[in-house]
Structures are given as C-alpha cells and as structure tokens.
Amino acid sequence: MPRSPALAAPLLALLLALLLPFTAAQAFETRATAAFVMDQSTGTVLMAKNADNPLPPASMSKLMTLYMAFEAIRDGRLSAEEQLPVSQHAMNYGGSTMFLDTTDRVKVIDLLRGIIVLSGNDACAVIAETLSPDGTEAGFARLMTRRARQMGMTNSTFANSNGWPAAGHRMSMRDLVLLANHLITDFPEFYPMFAETEFKFDGRAPQNTRNRNPLLRLNIGADGLKTGHTSEAGYGLVGSAIQGGRRVIFALSGLQSAPDRAEVSEQIVNWAFRQFSETTLVRAGERVAEADVWMGKFPHVGLVPAADVTVLLPVLAQNKVTAEVIYQGPVQAPISKGQELAQLVLMPEDLPEIRIPLVAENDVSEGGFTVRIRTATGVLIGQFGPSADGAL
The missing domain is CATH 2.60.410.10 (D-Ala-D-Ala carboxypeptidase, C-terminal domain)
Structure with a gap:
C-alpha cells in the first residue's frame, strides 16, 4: 500500500x-514469570512478558465462571435471587470454600459474592452444575472453553470451574486481561462486587471472610479483580485500578508469596499511572x-x-x-x-x-x-x- x-x-x-x-518509559522489570499490562481507554499494551503462554491460572480462572454466570442472569437463564442446591461433588471441594454442604440451598447472588470475595471453590461448582449442558462441572468446563474461544481467548482451556489443579487447565495473562476487560465493560451492574473487601456468609466461616486482593485497601484506585494461588501456579493476580479517568488492567503469575504478589502488583499500578500519560495529538x-x-x-x-x-x-x-x-x-x-x-x-x-x-x-x-x-x-x-x- x-x-x-x-x-x-x-x-x-x-x-x-x-x-x-517524550521518551520511552523505563521498562518495568517484574519478578512475575508472566505478566500483561494494558491501558484500557487507549488499548495500549504497556508490558507483555510471556503474555501468551498458557499457564495454570489457579483461582484467576474463576473469572470465566463469573462471566458466564453474569451472562446467564442477563439472558434470564438464572436469577440473582434464585436458590441453588449443593451437590456432593461441590461440597467435596477443599481449598478456599464457603463451607457449603448438601443441606444448603444458596442464593445465586451469595454464590457470586462467595466466588469473588471468598474465592469459593464449592460456589463455583454449584454455578457450574446449574449452567452445565449435562449437569456436570466437566460439561460446564467444556462450555467455558468454547465461550472463551468465541471471545478471542485463544490460549485458554478449562478442565473445571474454579482453577483446581488439573491437567490442561490453562490461561494466558493476555487472555485474563481480555476477560477482565469484558467483565468491566459488559457488566457494570455486577462489577462493583469485585471491590468488596469482606463477605460474611451465614456466619459459618469466620476464618474466610476477607477479600485476598492486596490492592483494595491501599487507596490507589484498585477495584478488582481476582487473586490466585496453587503450588504449581505460584501467586497471581488479575487487577484493575482507575485514576484520573484512566483505567489500567493487568495480570501476573508465578510469584513466590502473597507479600511478593502484593508488592509487585502495587509497583505495576504505580508505574503504569506515573510513567505514561494521555496526549491529544490531533x-x-x-x-x-x-x-x-x-x-x-x-x-x-x-x-x-x-x-x-x-x-x-x-x-x-x-x-x-x-x-x-x-x-x-x-x-x-x-x-x-x-x-x-x-x-x-x-x-x-x-x-x-x-x-x-x-x-x-x-x-x-x-x-x-x-x-x-x-x-x-x-x-x-x-x-x-x-x-x-x-x-x-
């Protein structure tokens, strides 16, 4: 041409x-094994480190379950006030849970908060079995993979609804940021839940009531989204913050500890806002x-x-x-x-x-x-x- x-x-x-x-900002050197940082308003990629590598996403993959639950509510296939039963399969999940059992019938809105704030593996399974084409979590995982492809997440494959370690359960950092952007823009009515710092469900789990996102209490504009940790994946975070009308979305993985994750995440937010600015050229x-x-x-x-x-x-x-x-x-x-x-x-x-x-x-x-x-x-x-x- x-x-x-x-x-x-x-x-x-x-x-x-x-x-x-203007000059190029000093490149940010991160200890994360993989990271992707994007300015939302302009779509500018500020950092990409192993951003397209399919990696174990741990609980960060719960964002896909949430997206599909929000879609179901919007489409009328699910109601926020509807009460769902808890299967033995859902109750059997360990790790971070809402401590649900098979005698429970739980409101969808409580399950959503349980996933966002408490990172409930059991809550994800309840949602998954309800929306699954065949009533199983595995069936819902296949649906998750298909929907992710439709949304442009080409490096995401799901084996379950919650990020429990499983062969082939993978997401890239770029895909996680794409998904986070969809959650923010497609569902503004639900997105404020990601900024909630505490959720006391039924008083049954006092040791698990606080949001693990380390940025939410720092007064730096952070309002989401989801942490993740397994021994295979290390510590990760999908985060977003807004300052002065600019929003930055990022995903990182492979850090060695929760304090390490908190430190690196805050550094990324500060770097993204302080080292770049919007300029109208024409x-x-x-x-x-x-x-x-x-x-x-x-x-x-x-x-x-x-x-x-x-x-x-x-x-x-x-x-x-x-x-x-x-x-x-x-x-x-x-x-x-x-x-x-x-x-x-x-x-x-x-x-x-x-x-x-x-x-x-x-x-x-x-x-x-x-x-x-x-x-x-x-x-x-x-x-x-x-x-x-x-x-x-």
Missing part, C-alpha cells in the same frame, strides 16, 4: 512540539495530510481524523514518535465527506504502533470534460513523453 510522501505541515509541527519531550477534523484524487473536480482531498487522536505516551526521556500516512491512491472520485481513505500510523518507541483511520475532509465530485481531457493528456505524456535526450 502506497505511503504519502509527507505529513501535512501542521501535523509535523505538532509532532515536533509535543513529542520531542483534533477531530484537523487536516493531517492530502490524498491525490483521480478524475475529481479537485486534484487532492484533505485527510482528517473523525475523532480526537488521543494516545498514551511515556512521560520521560527524549525519543521521537515517528508518524506516517498510508493510503491506496490516487483515490477515485467521487468522494464523500467522512469516507475512510487512509490510516495515520504512529510508532512510539518501545510501544506498539497505533493506527488511526483518516477520512475525507470534504466531498469531491467527479471532474467535468476539461478535467477528463487534462487527466488523459497527463497519462499520455507519462507514457509517451520526452525521452532522456529531450526529443519527442
């Missing part, structure tokens, strides 16, 4: 004025470049963004962000105002490239007879024009 030879002068000046003070409708027009009333058409171009950039250092415009040209007339014609490609150092659609600044109708004659003459001159020695 051809690239325009130069950016419009206003954009060049803007890039020089705004981008020269306003909506501001000309970025021009595209050549074929057989049009005018020989060129301005290329503008339909919305403000706001990107996340490092706040320190002194490396430029390079920019170029790509379009397939010349563009055939007629052209309608707002028609997408090109892309503005921004390439910040140490960050993924950013592509912004550019649209036509105005209508360009087809040219009349004179334009067609002029164009045809230009083509003929191009094909049969003066030779190298100047002879016709």
Whole structure:
C-alpha cells in the first residue's frame, strides 16, 4: 500500500512540539514469570512478558465462571435471587470454600459474592452444575472453553470451574486481561462486587471472610479483580485500578508469596499511572495530510481524523514518535465527506504502533470534460513523453 510522501505541515509541527519531550518509559522489570499490562481507554499494551503462554491460572480462572454466570442472569437463564442446591461433588471441594454442604440451598447472588470475595471453590461448582449442558462441572468446563474461544481467548482451556489443579487447565495473562476487560465493560451492574473487601456468609466461616486482593485497601484506585494461588501456579493476580479517568488492567503469575504478589502488583499500578500519560495529538477534523484524487473536480482531498487522536505516551526521556500516512491512491472520485481513505500510523518507541483511520475532509465530485481531457493528456505524456535526450 502506497505511503504519502509527507505529513501535512501542521501535523509535523505538532509532532515536533509535543513529542520531542517524550521518551520511552523505563521498562518495568517484574519478578512475575508472566505478566500483561494494558491501558484500557487507549488499548495500549504497556508490558507483555510471556503474555501468551498458557499457564495454570489457579483461582484467576474463576473469572470465566463469573462471566458466564453474569451472562446467564442477563439472558434470564438464572436469577440473582434464585436458590441453588449443593451437590456432593461441590461440597467435596477443599481449598478456599464457603463451607457449603448438601443441606444448603444458596442464593445465586451469595454464590457470586462467595466466588469473588471468598474465592469459593464449592460456589463455583454449584454455578457450574446449574449452567452445565449435562449437569456436570466437566460439561460446564467444556462450555467455558468454547465461550472463551468465541471471545478471542485463544490460549485458554478449562478442565473445571474454579482453577483446581488439573491437567490442561490453562490461561494466558493476555487472555485474563481480555476477560477482565469484558467483565468491566459488559457488566457494570455486577462489577462493583469485585471491590468488596469482606463477605460474611451465614456466619459459618469466620476464618474466610476477607477479600485476598492486596490492592483494595491501599487507596490507589484498585477495584478488582481476582487473586490466585496453587503450588504449581505460584501467586497471581488479575487487577484493575482507575485514576484520573484512566483505567489500567493487568495480570501476573508465578510469584513466590502473597507479600511478593502484593508488592509487585502495587509497583505495576504505580508505574503504569506515573510513567505514561494521555496526549491529544490531533483534533477531530484537523487536516493531517492530502490524498491525490483521480478524475475529481479537485486534484487532492484533505485527510482528517473523525475523532480526537488521543494516545498514551511515556512521560520521560527524549525519543521521537515517528508518524506516517498510508493510503491506496490516487483515490477515485467521487468522494464523500467522512469516507475512510487512509490510516495515520504512529510508532512510539518501545510501544506498539497505533493506527488511526483518516477520512475525507470534504466531498469531491467527479471532474467535468476539461478535467477528463487534462487527466488523459497527463497519462499520455507519462507514457509517451520526452525521452532522456529531450526529443519527442
């Protein structure tokens, strides 16, 4: 695809004025074996370490069970006030539980809080058996895997509903962040539960009433999502925090202890908010470049963004962000105002490239007879024009 030879002068000046003070932020060195950090509003990937490796997710995979439960409530297949029975299979789970038994019938909303706050393995199994196509947790796990694929989580495979160690039960850190983003954006009515620090279910488990997420009590904007730990997976966390209108979502795994997890998670949040900031480079409708027009009333058409171009950039250092415009040209007339014609490609150092659609600044109708004659003459001159020695 051809690239325009130069950016419009206003954009060049803007890039020089705004981008020269920026540099790539100091890379964050994490002790986690795998991590993925994303700025939600811009979609900028701030860190990716072994981010696509399928790893044991431990209790972080409970987020998929929650997502499917929220979908079932939204679709009317489940009610928040509905009471569900507890099977022997669910009761037999060890580890972190709500201490349910087969005499219980538990409200769905209590089971959801039991999963989010208490990390209840038994609560997950109750939800799973209720929503499973065949009434088994294994059947629900297969459904989880299929739904994850539909959502773009290509490195996730589930063997159970709660992350209990099992062969083939895997998720990548990128998939966990994608899932967290879906939970936040698809279910704002349920998401506040992830910020709850305590849930006392029926007074039966005083030793398990507090949310294990170490960020929730630090006053740094954290409002979710889920911790995880097994001997195979180590200590992990899917976290999210919002400051000044910016939200950061991250997942990490493979840390050696709960204090280690707390320290690294807080460091990641602080780094993500302090080392990057949003900058508006071009306003909506501001000309970025021009595209050549074929057989049009005018020989060129301005290329503008339909919305403000706001990107996340490092706040320190002194490396430029390079920019170029790509379009397939010349563009055939007629052209309608707002028609997408090109892309503005921004390439910040140490960050993924950013592509912004550019649209036509105005209508360009087809040219009349004179334009067609002029164009045809230009083509003929191009094909049969003066030779190298100047002879016709």
